Amino acid sequence: MQDELQARAAHLDGIRARAEAEMQAIGITQPAIDRLVETFYSRIRSHDTLGPVFEARLAGRWDEHLPKMKRFWSSIAFKNGAYGGKPVQAHLGMDGMQETLFADWLQLFGKTVGDLFPDERARAWYMQTAERIARSLILSLFYNPAMDDTSLKISR
Numbered sequence: 691m692q693d694e695l696q697a698r699a700a701h702l703d704g705i706r707a708r709a710e711a712e713m714q715a716i717g718i719t720q721p722a723i724d725r726l727v728e729t730f731y732s733r734i735r736s737h738d739t740l741g742p743v744f745e746a747r748l749a750g751r752w753d754e755h756l757p758k759m760k761r762f763w764s765s766i767a768f769k770n771g772a773y774g775g776k777p778v779q780a781h782l783g784m785d786g787m788q789e790t791l792f793a794d795w796l797q798l799f800g801k802t803v804g805d806l807f808p809d810e811r812a813r814a815w816y817m818q819t820a821e822r823i824a825r826s827l828i829l830s831l832f833y834n835p836a837m838d839d840t841s842l843k844i845s846r
């Protein structure tokens with residue numbers, strides 16, 4: 691049992707070390723993530739459509755949001771378990787939330803990543819990751835699986 695636990699811990703250490711090395715090779719380090727999060731959310735706050743939606747929810751709480759988002763990106767990049775929240779629940783019941791805002795979010799994120807990361811592979815990694823999560827948030831927030839359930843269709 692002890693051996694199994696040790697083997698598992700060593701396996702996880704290996705996964706993390708590999709992830710960190712892969713990210714490092716394309717310029718994604720913890721300080722680079724910190725800078726991205728700080729720059730992106732400072733741009734969000736002065737953005738025409740996104741600013742008011744964020745401000746309505748985060749006024750007086752930005753100091754906790756930024757470290758959380760740094761942990762979020764760190765946990766995806768380095769597979770280190772730094773973030774343990776529930777993104778879908780966090781986006782529920784937001785005043786002014788609309789599906790079209792996700793395009794604005796992705797555009798601003800893409801611009802910020804482009805400004806900060808010279809390596810094309812880093813840009814691609816960020817955008818693929820953000821688009822995947824955005825798609826999954828959009829599905830959870832705006833689509834009801836019952837709409838696609840043909841057995842629930844009322845025949846006319």
Ligand code: HEM
Binds near residue numbers: 740747774775791820
């Ligand atoms: C229209 C687009 C979006 C809006 C308006 C939005 C807004 C927000 C707001 C206001 C919060 C703070 C919630 C709270 O603490 O009460 C939040 C949290 C968060 N957002 Fe978004 N968001 C958007 C898209 C995204 C995308 C595309 C991602 C991922 C790539 C993302 C990841 C997160 C995460 C991880 C949190 C923290 C959740 C937690 O509390 O654990 N968001 N978002």
